[in-house]
Amino acid sequence: EMQLVESGGGLVQPGGSLRLSCAASGFTFSTYSFNWVRQAPGKGLEWIAYIRRGTSVLYYADSVKGRFTISRDDAINSLFLQMNSLRNEDTAMYFCTRDEGTAGGMDVWGRGTTVTVSS
């Protein structure tokens, strides 16, 4: 069964940092691109970061550019999101997703991990 499992969420103060992880199983991790997508409480989906397979191509939403860094380790089938300078508005459920390519959809989603930024 193809699976993505996020971890690393929690409560952090404004200005703080957090590192999210996403462990993949059931498919060949290195052959896919991935995203992080977040959802603030009661709100819609917001894409925030993308990493392409096999290359160092990275894209970020304007809302997180310069503060968040997406990375991957194909040796351990894992995706990461380093979040720095966190703000109250970063409070959300964070999902990792498998990307079927620029013309495809996000066909596998994790259950998400919750990040709460509050003093």
Add this chain to the structure above:
Amino acid sequence: SYVLTQPPSVSVAPGETARITCGGNKFGSKSVHWYQQKPGQAPVLVICCDNDRPSGIPERISGSNSGNTATLTISRVEAGDEAAYYCHVWDYSSNHHVFGGGTKLTVL
């Protein structure tokens, strides 16, 4: 930045047909994808690439894309179809994924 516009809500009686629209500029050149999200759950891809159904998605669910509007159609609506639905495209000009604001489907 590229914007996708969805109606906030759609209501339909059981057995009827629900149509959820997604508006965007020059849609015809983009592949549109649709996700279903039930409360407390992760989104699920229900339509890929305008009108392809992933394995396990019922034939009652279909998609179309023409001009500046994409449409998700759910025929013979059931209580279990009640959920939020999001459209999504890849914007080649900005290299960003873009989601619509979401539509809450209510089954009366």
